[in-house]
Amino acid sequence: MNILHVFAHPEPRSLNGALRDVALAELAAQGHAVRVSDLHAAGWKAVVDRADFPLASEDERFRPVGASRQGFAAGALTADVLAEQEKLLWADVLILQFPLWWFTMPAILKGWVDRVFAYGFAYGVGEHSDRRWGDRYGEGTFAGRRAMLMVTTGGWAPHYSPRGINGPIDDLLFPIHHGILWYPGYAVLPPFVVHDADRLDAEGFARATAELRARMRGLATTPPLPFRRQNGGDYTIPDLQLRPGLGDTGAGGFALHSDAGAPPPPDTHK
């Protein structure tokens, strides 16, 4: 398979750097083709502004969505963004690796998403009408491909458990899993998470890397998270409300948008 690994840690000699090296070595051993986007090493520009859109007129009010739509349709985005889009189209699997900073991804990685996931590429795809609300949430440009997060946290595993004070890790990662990855079509694999990372000892590192190698070997076969498809019949259109009778298990919030009984999305992009 073709795999794109996006790395968002400022220090290659960090724990994250060591985990990345283990993952890449395992992927190479499995015969996969791997490309890496090391955002800090590349000096990635993290903010969206007018400079991202060569066609945007200096005289007009800058509207990021419209500029993104125009720029993508015309192939007139900056070279760094076009290069990342080409890598995404090449990759069967996308891995995003980062330390949890303030309960989400570091700004440099969010800025990669903001700039690379353009209108017409990752959103604004498909028919938008009163019958159909675009190709998204399981459909879209990346349908048939897989994505996975590699995350380290300073907090301990129980702090991120269902009753832990930080909130469940599945809930904290939901905006990334569901809103950034499932939205443009990726089937999202369960995340690889190392908790209590700041105090990791040699034994913990050995345990984590054994699990990581296994996760790399299972990229093609691990069942994805069972998110509901927008256009699969579970939601009303155009309100996009979960239909009455679905998700009535007492669980609320993000959990409503998963259906453990749903068939997995097909791996069919090629």
Ligand code: FAD
């Ligand atoms: P490093 O500091 O590089 O390493 C951590 C430890 O791993 C080392 O001390 C060492 O014991 C071990 N280690 C490193 N390399 C190896 C190796 N090769 N072999 C064996 N052991 C090794 N945490 C949260 O839980 N929630 C938050 O919201 C949050 N917000 C944060 C915000 C900011 C701005 C920052 C800076 C940190 C935050 N943290 C938070 C903590 C952060 O998630 C952790 O510090 C980070 O995940 C640790 O990863 P690292 O790669 O930076 O570790």
